[in-house]
Structure formats: structure tokens, C-alpha cells
Amino acid sequence: MKAGLRLALSAAVLTGLVAAAAPPARAAAPTAPTVPATDHEVSFVVDGTTTYGTLHVPAHHRGRTMKAALLLPGSGPTDRNGDQAALAPHTLTQLAAALSREGVVSLRFDKYGTGRTGLGAYARKPETIDYDAFVRQADAAYRLLAGRPEIDRRAVHLIGHSEGALTALRVAVTARPRADGVGLLQPLARRFLDVLAQQLRDQLAAAVDAGQLDRPRQRAAERAVDRAVADLRAHRPIGTEGMPPAVAELFRGLAGPSRRYVETIDAVEPASLARRLPPGTRTLLTCGTADPQVPCDATTELAAVVGRVVLPGVGHLMTDPAAPGTLAPSLLDAVHRFLRD
Known part of the structure; x- marks a missing residue:
């Protein structure tokens, strides 16, 4: 029984040595794409x-x-x-x-x-x-x-x-x-108009910080922006009173030929x-x-x-x-x- 055990172990060791000595299989090199970009x-x-x-x-x-x-x-x-x-x-x-x-x-x-x-x-x-x-x-x-x-x-x-x-x-x-x-x-x-209004509020705040706008005019402009957004959503004519010129020009553009696009994306x-x-x-x-x-x-x-x-x-x-x-x-x-x- 012991001899049989020794034989089995020897065979296992020999198998391992042969496997270890065999050269590793070489992976096939990837072929180059046949169709260029x-x-x-x-x-x-x-x-x-x-x-x-x-x-x-x-x-x-x-x-x-x-x-x-x-x-x-x-x-x-x-x-x-x-x-x-x-x-x-x-x-x-x-x-x-x-x-x-x-x-x-x-x-x-x-x-x-x-x-x-x-x-x-x-x-x-x-x-x-x-x-x-x-x-x-x-x-x-x-x-x-x-x-x-x-x-x-x-x-x-x-x-x-x-x-x-x-x-x-x-x-x-x-x-x-x-x-x-x-x-x-x-x-x-x-x-869409919520994002626009927030961007304008941020720009107005930055103008105050830079000394380009005072607080009362900032608050008046923010109220005007909110009114203009409400008017666009209600399909009413918009007013630009109280807005800085650049903001007023922006809203006049939104209420012009682009109005249908603005109203439909805002929905x-x-x-x-x-x-x-x-x-x-x-x-x-x-x-x-x-x-x-x-x-x-x-x-x-x-x-x-x-x-x-x-x-x-x-x-x-x-x-x-x-x-x-x-x-x-x-x-x-x-x-x-x-x-x-």
C-alpha cells in the first residue's frame, strides 16, 4: 500500500515537472482592424x-x-x-x-x-x-x-x-x-426660464459685489426678471421696466421671434x-x-x-x-x- 502511494506521488510530481517544463502557449496577436476610421x-x-x-x-x-x-x-x-x-x-x-x-x-x-x-x-x-x-x-x-x-x-x-x-x-x-x-x-x-432667472440673479449679485450696482437697483431688477418670466409663461406681453439695459435687451429678444421656442422648451x-x-x-x-x-x-x-x-x-x-x-x-x-x- 505504501509502495502504491509512492508511485502515485511520483507520477503526480513527474506530471507537474513536465507541465512546468513545457513552453507556455503563445497568445494570438490581435489582428489589425480591416476597415480604417x-x-x-x-x-x-x-x-x-x-x-x-x-x-x-x-x-x-x-x-x-x-x-x-x-x-x-x-x-x-x-x-x-x-x-x-x-x-x-x-x-x-x-x-x-x-x-x-x-x-x-x-x-x-x-x-x-x-x-x-x-x-x-x-x-x-x-x-x-x-x-x-x-x-x-x-x-x-x-x-x-x-x-x-x-x-x-x-x-x-x-x-x-x-x-x-x-x-x-x-x-x-x-x-x-x-x-x-x-x-x-x-x-x-x-x-429653461428658471435656469435663466437664476443665472441673471447671480450676475446681478456679482455686479453688486463689483460696485457696479447698488442693492435697491438689484432688488428692483430681480423683481422685474420674475415678472418677465411670469409674463412669458402666461403668454402675456412682457415689461422691462426696472431692468438693466442688457437684461432688458435679453428679454425683448426672448419675447420676439424666439418666443414660441422659449415657451415650449420652458414647459x-x-x-x-x-x-x-x-x-x-x-x-x-x-x-x-x-x-x-x-x-x-x-x-x-x-x-x-x-x-x-x-x-x-x-x-x-x-x-x-x-x-x-x-x-x-x-x-x-x-x-x-x-x-x-
Whole structure:
């Protein structure tokens, strides 16, 4: 019995030695992508207007389907690259490049009033454009992206910056196919006019601190702003008495050809909208501690629904405090984790 035991042990030791002496199996080297990264100029028609955009397809193996993201710009005349005439941070261009490194296809487009698209069918009647027109435009872009043959239809995302985040939420509620995730980067997290009024109050307070305005005029201006907001929401003519000239000019613009757009976007309450997302939709909300336009405390109600990632030292344009002009590493890390969850 002892001899048999010794034999079994010897065989085990010998087997171990042979295994240890054998050269390790060499891992197969990854093959290089067979299709290089490319930008495609694309277009689609919605409400009688041709919208133009850029579809970026990262380097990939032929026949492989990939994740995708529709990128939506912030407020005002912000084009497909995240730029305006006087401000060109290339926010969405940089984000598309970052997604490409993740192997994610992206689509960005010139919304109404920007780039090659312009106002399209609304050029002769700009006062008739409303926020829903922008939502329909984004929804059409989403369906175009999801229908591409290189896209995994189960892994299509919506990522919006600032006002574009609200549009991402609107599209995601009814998107077909269902969006896998919604990224809200420095989002419009409260009703439009509430955010505007808070920004104006902050600017008036800063003017007092700088000695440019006294307290009585500050209080009078704040009351005037509140009245103007109430008038816009009640569809009444607005008065600008008691406002500093720049604030009065702003409200005259809001009550002009843009009034229908302002009233319709202000009617959307972001937190209530987020509660309507299909079950299982993954979400990302970022806010920057150096963002005066959408401070983190302005996102609290929306964050209670979708969660929040705080970006230290990052401002509204999401750039790196140590390297202005490039997207903050903390933002890119948050997007990376969102897409890889």
C-alpha cells in the first residue's frame, strides 16, 4: 500500500515537472482592424428640411457591429462640432474622437439655425419654430444612426451637452429602438426660464459685489426678471421696466421671434421627464464644480432620478482646467465608464 502511494506521488510530481517544463502557449496577436476610421457626410429630411451631419465610424473589423452614440449640442447657434461663431471649443468634435477610441460610432449634426442646415423650411417664418421641431430633428437623426448596418441596435446611446441633454431625454423616452443609455453632460436640469432667472440673479449679485450696482437697483431688477418670466409663461406681453439695459435687451429678444421656442422648451420639466425613461435605461449626469451656468446644486432634483458624477474644477464647456481647449480627463473617464457599464 505504501509502495502504491509512492508511485502515485511520483507520477503526480513527474506530471507537474513536465507541465512546468513545457513552453507556455503563445497568445494570438490581435489582428489589425480591416476597415480604417472614416467620417461620412450624411443627411436626412424632417419637416421639409434637409439636415446635414457627420457620421464617424472608428477603425474596426469588417462585419463587426459596434456601439453608437448620437451627440447633441448645447443651446443657441451651436453647430455639429459644438461651436458657435464667436466660440469654438470643438466640444462635440473632441467627444466624437474620444468615442472613436472606445470603438463607438457617433453621429453629430447641424441643428436648425446652424451650419449647413440653417433654418431650412423655417427660414421665412422663424417665429413658428418650437422646441418640438428640434426634438423631431434629433429623433430622425437617432433613427438614421440606429439603422446603419455597422451598428448594434441594442447599444445605441444619446449623449447631450447642456440644452442638448434635455433633448436627449426627450428622444430617449419614446426612442425606437430603445436607447441603451442617456448621457447628460452639464445638463439643462431645471425648467429653461428658471435656469435663466437664476443665472441673471447671480450676475446681478456679482455686479453688486463689483460696485457696479447698488442693492435697491438689484432688488428692483430681480423683481422685474420674475415678472418677465411670469409674463412669458402666461403668454402675456412682457415689461422691462426696472431692468438693466442688457437684461432688458435679453428679454425683448426672448419675447420676439424666439418666443414660441422659449415657451415650449420652458414647459419641459427635466426631472419629471427622466421618470418616464423606459425601465433599464442607463444614465449618466455630470456637473462641474466650476460651472456657473449649471452649478451642481441646480442638478439636485434631476440627479435624484438619474444619479450624478461631480467633476472637480470643470466648467460648462467640460474642458480640462490644466489644459484649456481639451476635454477634462474626469469627464472622459465618466463617459468611458458609462459606455462600458
